[in-house]
Amino acid sequence: MSSPTPSVKRRKKRQAISISRVIALTFLGIILCGAILLALPVSSRNGQSAGPVTALFTATSATCVTGLVLADTWSQWSNFGQVVILMMIEIGGLGFMSAASLAWFSLRRKISIQQQLVMAESIGSNMNDVVEHQKRLLIRAFTVEGVGAAILTARFLTEYPFPLALKLGIFHSVSAFCNAGFDVLGFIRPGASLIVYQTDPVICLTLSALVILGGLGFLVWDELLRERHPKKWSVYTKLVMITTGVLLVGGTLLFCALEWRNPSTLGTMRGPQKVLAAFFQSMTLRTAGFAGVDQGLLTPAGKAVSIFMMLIGGSSGSTAGGLKTVTFVVLLLFLWNRMRGRRTVSIFHRTISDDHVLNAITIFMLMVLLSFAGATVICATSPVGFADSLYETVSAIGTVGLTAGATPRLSIVSKFMIILFMYFGRVGLLTISFGFLKKKPSGEQYKFANTDLLIG
Template sequence: MKVVLKKIELTPPQILVIGFAAIILIGATLLSTPAASASGTPVSFLNALFTATSATCVTGLVVVDTGTTYSLFGQIVIISLIQVGGLGFMTMATLFAFMLKKRISLKERLILQEAMNQGSMEGIVRLIRKVIRYSLTIELVGAVIFSIRWSIDLGPAKGIYYGIWHAISFFNNAGFDLFGPVTGPFSSLTSYASDPAINVVAMGLIILGGLGFIVISDLLELKVNKRLSLHSKVVLSATGFLIVFGALVILIFEFTNQKTLAPLSGPGKVLAAFFQSVSPRTAGANTVDIGGMRQATQFFTIILMFIGASPGSTGGGIKTTTFTTLIGAIIAMIRGKEDIVLFHYRLGKDRILKAITLTMIALFLVVFVSMILSTTENHPFLMILFEVTSAFGTVGLTMGLTPDLSDVGKIMIALTMFAGRLGPLTLAYALGPKAEKELYRYPEGKITIG
């Protein structure tokens, strides 16, 4: 009897989902071994899975302190997952293909196009080369400065190790840190709240990682091209506005808060306010106690986390371009205009529909998971909403809920991080039925809105 096996054809979104899931499972297996634990007692598989998901999805939420729980081997596994997750496993696979002088196939180019959120395959391999080159250069510069600074406090060997580790973590917007043994578990960069060198370099790495490689490439080639693309103009404008406006709001709300900015000097307050404005754009590090912030600031941080970074970057969220498109739609509607115009360019209807769809799916996801956790976790709703939004935006900031999560809570947050890293639309395309061309259109109808 002849058995015929049907060949399974996977779409680029499905390959991305399976690839990230495989990396997470490999990471979880390694982190659950005795060699990965600082004490020699293996971390539970669920905690290892949560950590691997957080690292691969470059989030930074942790149920156990990274610096005190994991050994050198475990820390290297985590930072490797962060690098692969931040740049994308297809980017790393392409790097090895370059090293082996292997040709990039058409299907691989399609997957890279999906992974980098590009509209076409044109120049995709050239873009990947730039991504690798820019990333390693930026991480190297950050590592050198960090190493010099931390060698003063921690000694040369530990200072260099911390410098390299945190440069990778911050550029990839992961938010993981190793300062548990130095300043206490889950302390992040709170002991460096007023340190200009650490703050400026960390913010620089976070911003560059969150801008997206297309924008970085555009900026570096500005002398040649003489102009920026519409995408770069929108990203830079939105990023600059959100950072400055965010810092101003945080400074106003937290200026007299004894648990956050009040004990700092004048320059220290400004520095900390800017850091807390930059970090919610999916970085996850903090220099003041997030749980000690006023509720108004915490809710404002939730909004920043939901917006997130920019397309083609190491960050999550609905992205700055989506946010700008929605604001443009509101302004156009109020003014009675038919088109959304940004920098003298009209946006196509497909861009607007995609922005609305992405935002609504993201909103439904955050609301749904928040409702589930409200029944499984005995904590205030704002704390739960903060945690879920942080997971979706792959941010990593927490008000202190992560270590207290139940097993169900850990699984839900891990799934939210996974969805946030891949993107709601990519996940929907991967899990949904194959799109078919419509053979006919229904007549147009009218309903009353508002």
């Protein structure tokens, strides 16, 4: 079989860049539409416009399923505004192409090849049966959200009338599955998030299950349902499942050890309640954004662990953000092999390509550099210390949504920077750099002579 001609390669590269731009620009369009709706007086509880900055910040946070807010969701937004936020969470979580494909399926229209390419790119799939894959994605996502909403509604029904219990069940189920972290519990205590239910096993475990399922990724779902025996799983699925389990268990143990005697977080709880709260904290750092304890009152070591776990995030092709679990594993494998003097990276008797390793390093370096640069900007323009500033920037770029109390104190410059970070974190740093910043390959047609440098 003959290899593709240079013209074919260039055409495919231009097509890939175009698809990346479509994804990035469509997310931007959804954010702007949401900001316009939230800026309307009808969206605010007091009947007065929230202003363009608050509207844009909230729309970006909802569409990028982050959860950082300038004002308590229940206290600031009317029922109409909360519906707008919920719709943006759903679109941002399942992917804008999921919503578009749902409309196409409803109208029974044929999906073009170009539309299939965009759908495949947006959910991390390939072109093989992408339409059927998208249908399964939507059905399973709505089913999981429906089950979660039913459980949460039944629990809230023990305290509130049915209309309010149903609203709380649906809103928090969608927010949890999409890893958004928005809550409407401000009528109990504004800004408290899930702290008011930090010892409730039904609510905490239901939300945790939704967050974990949403963070696994739809491709992993397909394989788990198709291949029940772990030996038949692909290398990617094995890495996702192992890494997810290790991070959840390891994070729970670490937070138990670091916060067990902290009276401001776990110290006043009973033993089982401490374990539940530590597990919830370990889970929510995987880009969920529900606060089970006051993040600003964590010990310095607890904040450091939280920043590290927020940076990792969930898995590719999921509702979660962050560096991604497999990307993190690839980095660890690269470091381990380089320290042993090996040039190749392998796992489960399979070699990881150099391109994958370079992509992992690129994403990691971009996230770390942006996080530290952003924290410096916040320190310089807002009355916030560096640790809390770094917590804020990592939370934004990892689309986590947790804050150590810095969000309400951000300057106008810092607010717009956090908006950009949330957008970058959701759309994907590599997608943006590939779609907008990638130069023509003319520089790769020749190579300069090698030089020797002292490294280390």
